[in-house]
Amino acid sequence: MREVVRVGAQASVRLAQLGLSTQVIHNALEAAAADARTCTALDAPGAAAYLFWSRSNRYFRELLIPGGWKKSNRHNILRTIHPSEAFAVTAMSASKGVGDPSRPVRAKNPKGAAVAELVQWNQQLSLFRLEDLGITSSEEATRNVDDIPTWFILYRMEETGIAVEVSLPVEMHGKYVDTWAERIMVDPIPFGDEGPDIDINGDDDQGPDFDVIYKGI
Amino acid sequence: MFNASRLVLARKRRRMTLAKLSKASNISVRSLTAFENGHKVPSKDTLEALANALELPVSFFEGPDLAEIPVGEASFRALSKMSALDRDAALSAGAFAIALAEWIEERFDLPLPDVPTFPHLNPEDAAELLRARWGLGEAPIPNMIHLLEAHGVRVFSLAADCVSVDAFSLRHRGKQPIIFLNTSKSAERSRFDAAHELGHLVLHSEYRIPHGPEAEREAQQFAAAFLMPRSGLLAQRLYNPSIPQILKAKQKWKVAAIALTYRLHDIGLMSDWVYRTTAKRLSQMGYRSSEPGGIPRETSQLLTKVLAVLRENGISAAQIAKSVNLTLDELNKHIFGLAPIALEGGRETTSHARPKLQLIHDNDRHLGRGREAP
Numbered sequence: 001m002r003e004v005v006r007v008g009a010q011a012s013v014r015l016a017q018l019g020l021s022t023q024v025i026h027n028a029l030e031a032a033a034a035d036a037r038t039c040t041a042l043d044a045p046g047a048a049a050y051l052f053w054s055r056s057n058r059y060f061r062e063l064l065i066p067g068g069w070k071k072s073n074r075h076n077i078l079r080t081i082h083p084s085e086a087f088a089v090t091a092m093s094a095s096k097g098v099g100d101p102s103r104p105v106r107a108k109n110p111k112g113a114a115v116a117e118l119v120q121w122n123q124q125l126s127l128f129r130l131e132d133l134g135i136t137s138s139e140e141a142t143r144n145v146d147d148i149p150t151w152f153i154l155y156r157m158e159e160t161g162i163a164v165e166v167s168l169p170v171e172m173h174g175k176y177v178d179t180w181a182e183r184i185m186v187d188p189i190p191f192g193d194e195g196p197d198i199d200i201n202g203d204d205d206q207g208p209d210f211d212v213i214y215k216g217i
Numbered sequence: 218m219f220n221a222s223r224l225v226l227a228r229k230r231r232r233m234t235l236a237k238l239s240k241a242s243n244i245s246v247r248s249l250t251a252f253e254n255g256h257k258v259p260s261k262d263t264l265e266a267l268a269n270a271l272e273l274p275v276s277f278f279e280g281p282d283l284a285e286i287p288v289g290e291a292s293f294r295a296l297s298k299m300s301a302l303d304r305d306a307a308l309s310a311g312a313f314a315i316a317l318a319e320w321i322e323e324r325f326d327l328p329l330p331d332v333p334t335f336p337h338l339n340p341e342d343a344a345e346l347l348r349a350r351w352g353l354g355e356a357p358i359p360n361m362i363h364l365l366e367a368h369g370v371r372v373f374s375l376a377a378d379c380v381s382v383d384a385f386s387l388r389h390r391g392k393q394p395i396i397f398l399n400t401s402k403s404a405e406r407s408r409f410d411a412a413h414e415l416g417h418l419v420l421h422s423e424y425r426i427p428h429g430p431e432a433e434r435e436a437q438q439f440a441a442a443f444l445m446p447r448s449g450l451l452a453q454r455l456y457n458p459s460i461p462q463i464l465k466a467k468q469k470w471k472v473a474a475i476a477l478t479y480r481l482h483d484i485g486l487m488s489d490w491v492y493r494t495t496a497k498r499l500s501q502m503g504y505r506s507s508e509p510g511g512i513p514r515e516t517s518q519l520l521t522k523v524l525a526v527l528r529e530n531g532i533s534a535a536q537i538a539k540s541v542n543l544t545l546d547e548l549n550k551h552i553f554g555l556a557p558i559a560l561e562g563g564r565e566t567t568s569h570a571r572p573k574l575q576l577i578h579d580n581d582r583h584l585g586r587g588r589e590a591p
Contacts (some may be wrong), residue, residue: 027457206363207363
């Protein structure tokens with residue numbers, strides 16, 4: 001299957017069709033990263049990664065549910081379901097290459113039967129109406145969560161920040177999800193981003209100066 | 218000549234009931250009541266006992282009437298939650314500071330009051346107009362106390378034993394704006410308090426002098442708008458900023474991280490969700506109760522210059538205290554954290570830590586010479 005890759009303005013438009021935005025994705029992942037940073041070497045091994053996964057899905061839900069999205073934890077897949085019930089999204093960690101349209105990407109950890117079934121179902125749906133995914137009318141939408149496609153919000157902690165993309169998985173090789181019908185590139189979240197340059201120099205300025213004149217009394 | 222009103226003021230200043238003063242001075246409540254009502258005049262020994270119990274020089278009780286601050290004239294936060302003792306202690310401390318201000322005023326030409334009143338405007342518009350009137354543009358305010366003093370506001374420290382009051386302000390005799398600040402708070406919070414009190418002076422005057430939660434909310438909104446003008450924040454493109462962005466921007470505006478977060482949410486630059494998670498995280502990082510990596514404390518340019526000129530002219534802080542019939546310790550309480558503090562031996566410090574001063578009860582205790590604790 002030919003992989004569709006969307007970048008730049010095309011990516012923004014596609015995200016909007018899915019009811020998502022770079023801002024929402026950044027907000028949720030930044031908040032999850034801040035939580036994960038509270039883990040120390042005295043936590044359980046893998047605690048930070050687990051916390052990031054749990055919290056990123058939680059924060060997506062916190063941001064999206066007020067807009068009518070729903071949630072499902074069926075098969076321990078933390079899905080957040082679009083208000084139309086036409087598709088769901090779930091955040092999970094990915095390997096190198098995430099957010100880079102020139103490189104292949106795969107989900108980081110091996111997956112079990114539930115994810116394999118989900119991916120297979122995505123594939124079947126994509127054979128018939130790829131362009132319709134995510135924009136189905138609400139009349140068609142009352143479905144079992146297993147009957148709708150699930151997009152992956154793939155993230156990876158890089159040295160300089162968090163790389164991210166939103167992709168529709170359609171195939172696995174072995175236990176790894178590594179084939180996508182569509183990949184939507186999202187701007188990475190740089191670490192230590194202090195935003196637009198803020199000039200904090202000029203601290204010598206102590207405001208207005210004035211005289212006090214002694215009358216000599 | 219004994220001044221009964223000064224005894225009442227001194228007792229309130231020390232947060233004492235008649236019963237408590239009676240116990241501290243070994244003078245009956247009946248006699249104290251008679252002294253306060255002006256029906257009886259204390260003997261020399263009795264007056265000394267009162268002075269001792271109230272930690273003031275005997276001369277204090279022989280001065281002219283002090284300008285008492287009517288309760289309705291001062292803007293207090295959470296007045297309804299404040300005990301009468303706390304309120305009266307703060308107002309009495311204010312009267313002491315006003316005596317000092319008047320003493321300075323007689324000897325110096327100082328900036329004249331220039332604080333307009335905009336009772337007809339909402340807090341946001343009033344803050345914007347005042348910025349325009351004072352020529353501040355949309356830039357951060359480098360030093361709130363210097364700005365206030367340059368526009369004729371007198372700023373004093375709220376005595377340490379009155380800090381539960383936070384801060385308060387008034388227009389003395391309807392004209393002279395005076396602000397009392399709690400100088401033991403973080404510099405950022407102290408700046409916000411100063412801007413809050415400026416809000417009361419600007420908004421709550423003339424025909425419109427509200428008290429209670431509404432007035433406090435308006436003063437808070439004024440302070441936020443005055444310190445963090447909307448246009449200035451918009452120019453920085455602080456849309457749903459991350460924590461590092463907030464921590465950098467707060468240095469520029471010299472405000473508390475929580476205050477900046479609240480302001481960004483208030484003017485629509487931060488969504489509800491980002492506001493909630495950011496406020497929670499800042500709280501976890503310790504920014505709710507303090508200001509890690511905060512700015513240096515602002516001090517009073519006016520008091521510093523006045524004390525320096527007096528010192529050059531051979532007038533020590535102890536002599537000033539004597540002139541206004543206070544102990545040096547009491548005088549220090551009203552300028553603490555704002556101007557150099559006189560210590561024994563002529564040394565002066567602007568230490569941010571409150572010095573451990575104690576009165577020396579010897580023959581010249583009425584000079585109230587302070588010394589550093591070992």
